[in-house]
Amino acid sequence: MLRGYYTAASGMLAQQRRQQVLNNNLSNMSTPGYKQDQGSMRAFPDMLIERMESKSLPTKNNLNLPVRSEVGSMNTGVYMQETKPEFDQAALRETGIGTDIALLNGNVPDENGGLFFTIQNEDGEARYTRNGNFTVDGEGFLTTKQGSYVLDQAGERIQTGGVEFNVTEDGILEANGQATPLGISYTNDATQMVKEGNANFSFNGEEGQQAPVNARNVEGVTFNTRQGSLERSNVDPAKTMTEMMSSYRLFETNQKVLKAYDRSMDKAVNEIGRVR
Known part of the structure; x- marks a missing residue:
């Protein structure tokens, strides 16, 4: 009983x-x-x-x-x-705002592979997000709406000098006469990513799991970026x-x-x- x-x-x-x-x-x-x-x-x-x-x-x-x-x-x-979060590509919403950038999956060789923007939290640690709703702070750095810095391919903060900049389809930010590749990270197992709020993720993989790396250096991985658009939620x-x-x-x-x-x-x- x-x-x-x-x-x-x-x-x-x-x-x-x-x-x-x-x-x-x-x-x-x-x-x-x-x-x-x-x-x-x-x-x-x-x-x-x-x-x-x-x-x-x-x-x-x-x-x-x-x-x-x-x-x-x-x-x-x-x-x-x-x-566990589902990392399916969601539909895009056109906003017409130059600081909004959508990340589109191209070819992903691993079944659970995932692509992310690389950002830096207030403690200086790398975090990852699909939320491209960015802005520019008072010092001219590209940041998230919560103030986290958006990083480039070399892991450095991106100086735009203002909201007038261009982002090519292959993720190159052009501003002040310079071309800066956005930091796009790839992990072969996105199920190891842990949510931290504000659509941000940290890596919490077990021993032997591959931490997110520069997507441009991974053979077979392709992606596109679209300025003036945002990826919706996949709910x-x-x-x-x-x-x-x-x-x-x-x-x-x-x-x-x-x-x-x-x-x-x-x-x-x-x-x-x-x-x-």
């Missing part, structure tokens, strides 16, 4: 976590370059159920032998194992709302099961187990 409590409760907790992920996706539907998260559900290890009985043998001493037969397995619940609002409704129904179903167990326990304690 108590096992049923835990199974139903685990289902409710898993769907609650799934609702949080879907709600966060929907909240960032208008964030440029946002990559939606997908939750991975996993069942707890199965429990093997066996029937244990004895068989009497027609002997002088009336010998009994233990007999065990397999009934089957039983699952004890479910939980959300992890959430499908209709699909997300449908998944939220499905998750709510599953939560509600587990809740009803939990209430049924509660009524059964109440009857067992207060009626069946009553001492007369």
Whole structure:
């Protein structure tokens, strides 16, 4: 009986976590370059159920032998194992603003490969983003809307001298008579990237995983940039709302099961187990 409590409760907790992920996706539907998260559900290890009985043998001493037969397995619940962002290319939105730059995937040789703009956070550490909603600060450096510096191919800050500059399709920023390649990074396994807010990512790969490198130095990798446009988020609002409704129904179903167990326990304690 108590096992049923835990199974139903685990289902409710898993769907609650799934609702949080879907709600966060929907909240960032208008964030440029946002990559939606997908939750991975996993069942707890199965429990093997066996029937244990004895068989009497027609002997002088009336010998009994233990007999065990397999009934089957039983699952004890479910939980959300992890959430991973999906790095599918989203549609572009034309803004006509010169500081907006969209990054388009070309050829990516690895199945989970990903391309990113390289930026520098306030601690001077490299971070990665698909959000090309850039601006120029008071010193003439190209930055994100949150103030992180956009880096070039050499890992240096980009001086534009103002908002009047040109970006070619191959990611070369032309300003002040100089041509500066934007820092476009490539990782062969984007699933190792960790979200940090504002559509930014850090690399948290395990030992042996390749950290993001200069995409221009990776054989087979191609990309394009488009000035005056932004990549939309890859959140499908209709699909997300449908998944939220499905998750709510599953939560509600587990809740009803939990209430049924509660009524059964109440009857067992207060009626069946009553001492007369």
